[in-house]
Amino acid sequence: MGKRYDFPIPFGWYAVSLARDLAVGEVKPLHYFGRELVLFRSESGEAKLLDAYCPHLGAHLGHGGKVKGEHLACPFHGWEFSGEGVCKHIPYAKNMPPRADGKQTVHAYPVQESSGVVWAWYHPDLVAPSFELDTVPEVGDAGWTDFRVYEWTVNTVIQEAAENAADAAHFVYVHTAQDIPRGEITHEGHKRFARYVGKTADMDENGNIDTTGTRWRETVLETSNCGPGMTRQRFMGLCDTIQMGLVTPIDDQSMHLRFCFIQPQGLNPLQEFIAQALTDEISRQVEQDIPIWNNKIFQPNPILCDGDGPIAQFRRWFSQFYAKPSGEDALKIRAVS
Ligand code: FES
Numbered sequence: 001m002g003k004r005y006d007f008p009i010p011f012g013w014y015a016v017s018l019a020r021d022l023a024v025g026e027v028k029p030l031h032y033f034g035r036e037l038v039l040f041r042s043e044s045g046e047a048k049l050l051d052a053y054c055p056h057l058g059a060h061l062g063h064g065g066k067v068k069g070e071h072l073a074c075p076f077h078g079w080e081f082s083g084e085g086v087c088k089h090i091p092y093a094k095n096m097p098p099r100a101d102g103k104q105t106v107h108a109y110p111v112q113e114s115s116g117v118v119w120a121w122y123h124p125d126l127v128a129p130s131f132e133l134d135t136v137p138e139v140g141d142a143g144w145t146d147f148r149v150y151e152w153t154v155n156t157v158i159q160e161a162a163e164n165a166a167d168a169a170h171f172v173y174v175h176t177a178q179d180i181p182r183g184e185i186t187h188e189g190h191k192r193f194a195r196y197v198g199k200t201a202d203m204d205e206n207g208n209i210d211t212t213g214t215r216w217r218e219t220v221l222e223t224s225n226c227g228p229g230m231t232r233q234r235f236m237g238l239c240d241t242i243q244m245g246l247v248t249p250i251d252d253q254s255m256h257l258r259f260c261f262i263q264p265q266g267l268n269p270l271q272e273f274i275a276q277a278l279t280d281e282i283s284r285q286v287e288q289d290i291p292i293w294n295n296k297i298f299q300p301n302p303i304l305c306d307g308d309g310p311i312a313q314f315r316r317w318f319s320q321f322y323a324k325p326s327g328e329d330a331l332k333i334r335a336v337s
């Protein structure tokens, strides 16, 4: 059987670790972007990401590699590489081989650490970052909690999962929403914004949800995407909640999805209960999507109806993250427009 999806991996900034999960001196093997990788944090605290295989005799730097100051030492013969992928020291050589001397011999990914996340820039043609990441200033702020994290491996590609946000009708049929949400959606370059205003049953000070259907509270959901790998959502109404949706391609057929939530500090036990119920519910909803994502195909030329959301608009926006916009893949991706 051929591949289920025929998309290239989109370029962009992707979460490769939560910052809190990478201690100084730690070395981790990773598999993202269809590649073997090694992530490490140097002694000065910088996170670095390299392709994993040593250019000497091919050892995997993520399995047994050691941090030495700012370098990563290979477990096989001790060659040391900088975070920029340059061989800096060979412990038993009198002279540096000319092919290695001062040259990058292992691909180093641009890395940035912000909003509690270690991000790496992926581009299939190794092109430098073409946009900046948004930051979420509430992450790490004393007034907000640490991340509460939920995560999944999903057999789909980012475009397909992200299309969910534009697919208004599925909220009723998959997530049992009462109405099809209609938001204001805008696209600006690599960013996409959406705002939804709704209502939910009110709650009194004892936590009792109104069941009479007479008292309502306004809820607002604001969403912003920064490229294909980062979504920030803010839920306002019952419990102020910020969610970072982090999605990273494992390869061109599957992805790692993380939801990281923060909420205000100092909630009373009842508010705590509601806060956790809210993040559990958002995560339960994605678990309703996953069986569909795991088994569907991409319809390049779908039959759409007037009740569907702005799917063609979404696909046009997303197509900017493919490196070959005039290629065959892009034509398929744009077929709906
Ligand atoms: S394989 Fe890495 S130093 Fe030899």
Ligand SMILES: [Fe+2]
Pocket (backbone or CB within 6 Å): 164, 170, 174, 175, 285, 286, 289
């Ligand atoms: Fe969904």
